Amino acid sequence: MKRLLWTLLVAALIAVGTWGLDWWIVPAVGALTGVALRTDRLASVIAGLGAALGWGGLLAFTLSRAAGTPLETIAPVLRMTPDRLVWVTLAFAALLGASAAALSRALLTRPPTPGPTAP
């Protein structure tokens, strides 16, 4: 339940952040998630899912406000099908969020360096 709530929180933060700022908010929120959940080995999964969910929500909102069939219009320009464009968009967000969370968490959970060995 806690993880679900975290996922939703991350999604909300990423959605609001992307709306107000720009795409790079995704790795930024991902990194913060890694810090906040440094004790949770699934932190990167939560960040990745949250990022995909946040962008998915924004995508749904944008498509609901647009006339016609925007995905069908734009997908051929990027040489992909509309379905694939959606998946690529979500995967891109997930990659940024998850990798940023994993990196920040890894940096904070570095194991102690072994001391010098006695001769």
Next chain:
Amino acid sequence: MAERLGRRGRSGGHLPWGLRLAVAATGLIGGLIVGSRSIGGVPALGPLLDPVHGLLASARTAELAPSESLALPGLNEGVVVRFDDRGVPHIFARRTLDAVRAVGYVQARDRLFQMEMTVRAAAGTLTELVGARALPADRSARRRGMAAAAEARWAALPDTSEVRRLLTAYSAGINAWVEGMPETALPVEYRLLGARPRMFRPQDTFYMLSVMAQTLSYRDDELRREAVEALVGAAATAALFPVDAPIQEPIIPVPGRLTPRFLEVAFPAPVTPTAPRVAAARRLTATREWLGAPSLLSDEAVVGSNNWAVGPTRTAGGQALLAGDPHLQLTLPSIWYELHLVTDSLDVYGVTLPLSPFPSIGFNRDVAWTATNTGADVVDFYRETVDDSIAPTRYRVDGVDREIASEIVAFLDRGGDTLAVDTLYRTHRGPLLRSPMGWVSMRWTALEPSNEFAGVWGALRATSTDGWYEAMRPFRVPAQNFLVADRAGHIAIRSVGRFPVRPGDGRGDRVFDGSRSDSDWLGDVPFERIPQVRDPAQGYLASANQQPLDPVADPTYLGWDWPTPWRAMRINEILRGDAAMTPEKMSAAHTDPRTPLTAAILNQARASLGAHPAAPAAARDAMRVLDDGWDGRFSVESSGAVLYEALVTALTDLTWDEFLAPDDTAGRRVATPNSMMLVRLFGDPTAAWWDDRRTTDRVERRDDILVAALERAWLRTGAAHGDAPANWRWGTVRQANIRHLLELPGFGRESIPMQSGPGTLSPNDGRGVHGASWRFVVELGDSLRAWGTYPGGQSGNPFSSRYADRLADWQRGALAPLQTPRTPEALGAARSTLTLRPEATR
């Protein structure tokens, strides 16, 4: 459990810490790189895929808001813009200056990217927007000197000039949109390119004019002519690419003559292709760029504009009718933008070229006008004697050296880095170019002073045909056959523009000797000699790019190798056969599916087959299908048209083998005489041209070639479309391909079946990238009525419902009623209302 999870988390799960760090860092860095940088032509994904600010953002602003009100800097008084159900803005203002400012604003809102592309195409700076792939186009533009000409035109306008004030207000309107547009309204093309729009200047309108001048009047066929002469000889070249069209159906009617006049034509045999001649032709066509460039000598069907008007004595309503049908490159967004301007001094409706505040073609309450291209010869080349074949600094005229002006220019990419440099040279004649035949300088009317917009500005307010032409006197480039009708019932046509006078025999169909000053132009054809007629006795007028004057009536040289007369003949046939013309009939003629060319070809094919008792069965089958299974119409469902087209292609290939480019594996010809020459060649059954040089064991005659063409057409059509003629369909052969300006897949509309064919009013050369760009009909009476459409839509935003909403009507030849309200309230239901107020007003 929690402890276990915590321990695991702290220890980092199953992967060693170093590996986890490396994987995470690689993923993040990789994501950030592809997110922020363009790699291998793939744009940065971050700004592209961002669902809020990325590509799809443009979809949120694609539609017009029902009502908007905003302050527009520079306005003197308020302006109301009402968009009708077709997305046409009706702009109501008291002052014209305010109206054109509003035009700039709404045009930029709908067509910003297209406007920037146009300016850059003329300036030769497309690379700065789209990258290195535009380098060849930019090099050509710079070498032709179009930017300098545009700047000179602007500089020549006096400060007090009304045109200057109008263009300044117009560009300010564009910039008001660029500066104030919401981020979501940034055109999707800029997002894909990772670019931002530039600010506009008043002289940018002249850059647009340069682009149109290039499209309509630039022609370098004289340079190809030497390659043609090397292959077939000078006499044959002169006969097959003549100054006077061998079938005369002139724009200016010859009183009392209602049928074409056929000139006597001799077909001198081609010279033997000796090794030196082939070597010369090979040298002249050595570069693929040169052979592949557009040329009228090899592309008969590209030009296809038509216009026609009928006087009150031959219309059912007793009022003058005018139809316009300019053919241009088909693009999305469309080349035209439709608008209606209503001010205290102006009430004009028509289509503008984005970057122009005024309609180029349209009507006011009293006068309607439209244009076809004259195709006149307004470009000449001079072979120069230079001091250095690589980097010339001087050229010689009348034995005296003159200095060559030179300038080094750089081509930049989007980041401002230099992609390439080039040296531009100029002589007193104009740009000095390096061609396959050596250094040639160019003189072109489009590069010399003129003030077209002064003419257009005056013509918009004309109240009669005479007044319209008088106002248009300053219009020189590109020379157009302007057809005008007025409310009083007058119809008239005049080839408006500048036509140079050459020395000697006056012809310009060759490269001149640049070492002599007496090669230079002597002046211009005087106004009184320009082709023109008003209210002809026949009661109607038509033009279709054909030779404007029968040389018997006036031998003044205006050009050479004129387009075929088939379209003009067909329009005249329609108008001659109906003394009660209506707007509906005028509209239907736009997509008329017939051409006189088919009868000429089929009659000869039939006769040749009859003279060939041993003709193969395939040839006989072909003729049978053409005779029994085809009504001569190029309708979408037609099967006979497919076979006919194959016949013409085969006939052309088999007849004009002498023009095959040496060593060109694609089998391209250096030039192809047009179908008018082919039809005239039918009259000489033993002409040497009928012999196919590729068959060394026999000498072919006309009938042999016609029968061989029938056989080939039958076999190839069967191979391509199946053996059953019932399955052949013209709509799969001739289609319109309307590509986006950047040729982006998905943003264009391709493979549109069309009722069009070679020699019909709507010709199609097979590529389908040229065609009817704006069809309209106007009835000028007490109540003005008009109909029109173009292939595309008002918006340049591919997500908009107004992007390509007119295509279906255009494809089936339907015209929509055009609304011409005198007041905002009179429009009735509007799609959107934009109220623009002066900045200080709140």
